[in-house]
Amino acid sequence: MLGRTLREVSVALKQGQITPTELCQECLSLIKKTKFLNAYITVSEEVALKQAEESEERYKKGYVPPYNATVVQKLLDQGALLMGKTNLDEFAMGSGSTDGVFGPVKNPWSYSKQYREKKKQKPHGENEDTNWLITGGSSGGSAAAVSAFTCFAALGSDTGGSTRNPAALCGVVGLKPTYGLVSRHGLIPLVNSMDVPGILTRCVDDAATVLGVLAGHDCKDSTTVQDPVKSFILPSLTDVSKLCIGIPKEYLVPELSSEVQSLWSKAAKLFESEGAKVIEVSLPHTSYSIVCYHVLCTSEVASNMARFDGLEYGHRCDINVSTEAMYAATRREGFNDVVRGRILSGNFFLLKENYENYFIKAQKVRRLIANDFVNVFNSGVDVLLTPTTLSEAVPYVEFIKEDNRTRSAQGDIFTQAVNMAGLPAVSVPMALSNQGLPIGLQFIGRAFCDQQLLTVAKWFEKQVQFPIIQLQEIMGDCSSVFENDLASVSLKQ
Amino acid sequence: MSVQPSPTLFMAAAAAPSDGVILARRLLRLRSPRGGMWARAARRVLRAPGGGGRGFASKAGGGGVSAGGEAAPQERGRVPGDVIEHLERLALVDFGSREAVARLEKAVAFADRLRAVDTDGVQPMESVLEDRCLYLRPDNVVEGNCAEELLQNAHRVMEEYFVAPPGTRFPKFNKLSHSKLKI
Numbered sequence: 001m002l003g004r005t006l007r008e009v010s011v012a013l014k015q016g017q018i019t020p021t022e023l024c025q026e027c028l029s030l031i032k033k034t035k036f037l038n039a040y041i042t043v044s045e046e047v048a049l050k051q052a053e054e055s056e057e058r059y060k061k062g063y064v065p066p067y068n069a070t071v072v073q074k075l076l077d078q079g080a081l082l083m084g085k086t087n088l089d090e091f092a093m094g095s096g097s098t099d100g101v102f103g104p105v106k107n108p109w110s111y112s113k114q115y116r117e118k119k120k121q122k123p124h125g126e127n128e129d130t131n132w133l134i135t136g137g138s139s140g141g142s143a144a145a146v147s148a149f150t151c152f153a154a155l156g157s158d159t160g161g162s163t164r165n166p167a168a169l170c171g172v173v174g175l176k177p178t179y180g181l182v183s184r185h186g187l188i189p190l191v192n193s194m195d196v197p198g199i200l201t202r203c204v205d206d207a208a209t210v211l212g213v214l215a216g217h218d219c220k221d222s223t224t225v226q227d228p229v230k231s232f233i234l235p236s237l238t239d240v241s242k243l244c245i246g247i248p249k250e251y252l253v254p255e256l257s258s259e260v261q262s263l264w265s266k267a268a269k270l271f272e273s274e275g276a277k278v279i280e281v282s283l284p285h286t287s288y289s290i291v292c293y294h295v296l297c298t299s300e301v302a303s304n305m306a307r308f309d310g311l312e313y314g315h316r317c318d319i320n321v322s323t324e325a326m327y328a329a330t331r332r333e334g335f336n337d338v339v340r341g342r343i344l345s346g347n348f349f350l351l352k353e354n355y356e357n358y359f360i361k362a363q364k365v366r367r368l369i370a371n372d373f374v375n376v377f378n379s380g381v382d383v384l385l386t387p388t389t390l391s392e393a394v395p396y397v398e399f400i401k402e403d404n405r406t407r408s409a410q411g412d413i414f415t416q417a418v419n420m421a422g423l424p425a426v427s428v429p430m431a432l433s434n435q436g437l438p439i440g441l442q443f444i445g446r447a448f449c450d451q452q453l454l455t456v457a458k459w460f461e462k463q464v465q466f467p468i469i470q471l472q473e474i475m476g477d478c479s480s481v482f483e484n485d486l487a488s489v490s491l492k493q
Numbered sequence: 494m495s496v497q498p499s500p501t502l503f504m505a506a507a508a509a510p511s512d513g514v515i516l517a518r519r520l521l522r523l524r525s526p527r528g529g530m531w532a533r534a535a536r537r538v539l540r541a542p543g544g545g546g547r548g549f550a551s552k553a554g555g556g557g558v559s560a561g562g563e564a565a566p567q568e569r570g571r572v573p574g575d576v577i578e579h580l581e582r583l584a585l586v587d588f589g590s591r592e593a594v595a596r597l598e599k600a601v602a603f604a605d606r607l608r609a610v611d612t613d614g615v616q617p618m619e620s621v622l623e624d625r626c627l628y629l630r631p632d633n634v635v636e637g638n639c640a641e642e643l644l645q646n647a648h649r650v651m652e653e654y655f656v657a658p659p660g661t662r663f664p665k666f667n668k669l670s671h672s673k674l675k676i
Contacts, residue, residue: 007652014648066642180622193620219630223620226628291606298600302584309585311655313646320658327585340586341593345600347584351576358604363617365610370618405600422621447621 002026024052063313069186070218071155071197078213083151086141090336091305092157092190095165095411096399097140099338105140107133107170107393108148113470114436133393133437136169136411138162139198143170146200147469153210156198159190160293160408161388161415163198164427164442168388171429171438171469173457175199175207176415178448179422180225182211183218191300192223194419204428204458208234211450225448232451237459241275246381250286251414257391259433264387267430267441270463271385281381283372288365289417290409295349295362296420301339302346308334338404370421377446383456384444386414388427392437414442424450426457429466438466572598 001009001018012018031043068076076082089099098104109115110132135144139156143166146154156163158176167174175198182197189195197214201207212231217224247268252261272278310316310330317329335343349358376384390410399407418425424447427440443460445453577594581587588594640653649656 014650063646066639066646180625222627222629223622225622225625285610288607288610291604294600295604295607306585311647311657312643316648322660323657324585326658328587331586332589335586337589337593340589341596341600343584343586344580344588344593344597345604347580348572348576348597348601349604351579351583358607360617361607361610361612362604363619364612364615365607367615367618368610368612370621403596405596405603409603420621 002030020052020055021049024048065186067186069197070183070220071214072186074213075155075210080153083145086139086145086154086156088141088156089138089162089338091188091301091339092138092159092162093301093338093342093408094137094404095161095408096134096396097137097144097166098134098396098399099336099404101336104396105135105137105144106396107135107140108144108471109133109169109171109393109437109469111471111473112436113473114432114467116436116473118434118436131395131397134169134396134399136166136389136393138166139174139200140166140170142198142200143167143172143174146170146172146202148471152201153206154200156200157187157190157195158198158415158419159195160297160412160419163200164388164415164425164440165411167200167427168429168440168442169393169438171440171466173201173204173207173429173461174388174427174440175201175211175450175454176418176425177211177215177450178424179419180223181216181229181424181448181450182214183216183221183224185218185220189300189304191297191419192304193300194296194422196419204426204454204461205234207426208232208451208454208458211454215450227448234451234455234458236462237455239275240271240456240459243271243276243456244380244382245271245276245278246281246376246384247278248283248286248376248384248386249280250283251386253390253413255390255410255413256387260387260389260391260439263430263439264385264441267385267460267464270460274463279381281376281379281384283369283376283417285365285368285372286417289369289420290413292362292365292369293412293416293420294405294409295358296366298342298346299349299359299362300346301342302344302350305335305339305343310334341405366420369417373417373421373423373444382446383453386442386444388414388440388442390414392433392435392439418442418444421447423447424453426453428457428461428464430460430464432467572601 001012001023004012009018009023013020013023028043028045028048031040072082087097087100087102087105089095089097090101093099096104110129115133134140139154139158139162142154142156142163145151147170156166156174158164158174161176163176164174177196177199179194179196184192184195184197187195187197199207199210199214201210209231215231216229217226245268247264268278308314308331309327315330315334317326317333319326319329332340348354349362390413415425423444425442425444427442429438429440431439433439441460443453443457445456572594577588577597580597588597644650644653644655647655
């Protein structure tokens with residue numbers, strides 16, 4: 001091996017004929033044997049072996065991105081520390097964070113004192129971990145990471161509610177900015193006309209801080225608007241009497257759990273009692289929204305997933321019969337059923353004979369849905385108030401009884417219309433359910449009025465005083481994190 | 494507004510050799526056995542403005558016109574086998590199982606609900622930012638020269654080339670469809 005050329009040994013490493021560590025050790029042992037030549041004044045054995053280890057990791061991992069997404073780079077430039085990459089549903093398709101190749105994500109609230117007490121379970125108990133709850137999805141890993149205090153903020157993506165859904169189920173704040181405000185450069189595209197990076201934090205102020213860092217035109221993403229954006233500090237509203245809150249009546253669906261419904265009512269009454277004008281409004285095309293989303297999403301996915309052919313990056317199978325055979329096998333191995341199902345559905349809607357009746361039709365319905373929102377905001381409403389999810393988090397064993405498409409249709413029901421209209425929306429945790437689990441409500445704002453939206457959300461957050469999750473039993477000696485005076489400091493601002 | 498053909502009208506159209514030939518052939522390819530389904534399909538064909546003259550045979554290679562029938566699959570109806578094959582070809586992803594085909598059919602049935610919305614005179618919406626200008630960057634090279642980094646992520650490279658297997662022989666997936674189509 002040592003006698004080969006650089007190119008040859010590089011190929012051998014790639015093909016796994018030899019590992020970096022083995023190669024390194026061969027060199028080191030030969031250095032020792034030829035010590036009498038006096039060629040080396042220092043042999044950096046430890047450094048070399050460490051680098052060989054790192055190199056091995058790189059070969060194992062497969063894809064290492066050659067660049068940072070703009071949103072990541074912006075955070076790093078402001079001095080943020082990257083704690084890691086979080087788990088999700090594969091290609092952000094799902095509303096449970098259960099369909100990823102690294103396994104499902106568990107909701108930290110499954111282990112909270114609040115939940116366990118209600119279930120009359122002992123706090124400890126590895127063997128009682130069979131009934132854990134889902135986080136929601138698809139950015140469930142990010143929501144769980146923030147909820148469990150492992151980081152101060154996390155990024156997610158939001159195409160149909162993937163940031164707001166897990167935020168609601170994990171009791172954290174999930175913000176979907178206006179489409180065009182935050183750069184999508186580096187965000188693997190799912191639906192180019194609806195995707196945005198999402199922000200997850202434990203309080204609204206933090207979400208505003210992160211948004212202030214991320215928002216703004218990016219010349220690498222031509223769908224970001226050119227309007228100047230400056231970071232802002234959210235005012236602390238004391239007077240909501242000038243606000244007009246809209247309650248869309250079509251969001252009162254039969255599947256909505258009674259607990260969420262009653263909290264929604266309670267929130268509306270809260271605004272009213274503090275002087276805001278609270279009115280019922282209508283978004284007439286709401287019932288078609290999820291269908292429209294389904295068609296547009298699968299169609300764009302069919303196109304966007306075409307780039308994964310195994311040739312330039314990512315998984316590649318061993319078949320060498322022909323290019324198309326290789327593509328097909330690579331994609332069969334590399335994509336799970338959910339992704340493949342959406343690609344095939346999308347291709348169906350894009351067939352020549354179906355294009356007009358499905359894809360174009362959905363685009364027309366999209367306009368009707370977007371217009372519904374425009375009409376409501378034009379009638380004087382500042383912010384809409386809706387549930388985020390149909391219910392609190394459910395156990396994993398329950399969730400997997402239905403397939404991904406059904407669950408996504410249920411999970412996204414209140415959130416996807418916002419993506420089709422490109423509006424900003426935020427999920428704010430309100431209260432615990434009877435089972436001790438978080439329930440969040442969604443605020444929807446006018447396009448590019450993210451600051452106003454967050455101001456209202458911040459007022460609401462202060463009013464409801466959502467409880468801190470109590471994870472002492474499983475956190476062991478990190479109990480100082482949860483002392484109440486720390487919590488009250490952060491809320492005092 | 495919709496044309497309601499009586500069964501006799503439909504049969505007459507199917508029987509007429511000259512005018513009804515294309516219509517009849519198209520309808521014959523629809524696989525649903527039930528009279529109700531046929532009538533609905535016939536209405537769709539008769540209503541669609543650009544419905545006539547659709548090619549009948551499917552061409553080999555990408556971009557060929559599908560002969561899966563001009564009308565979309567009926568509610569709760571099956572997706573024709575040749576459409577399944579065509580989709581696998583276009584997507585380069587195979588269905589893999591009967592369940593996957595059933596899921597597609599459910600997805601299509603779900604999407605069919607859109608028909609109930611009146612979209613006469615409504616323009617399709619492609620982007621929520623349609624009222625804004627799309628600005629282009631000046632056509633100057635500002636970055637690049639990263640061939641090494643880009644090549645690093647590929648499994649098979651030879652010098653500065655990505656290596657692909659030769660040819661375009663299309664793979665035969667496990668047959669779920671009953672098509673006599675030759676590719």
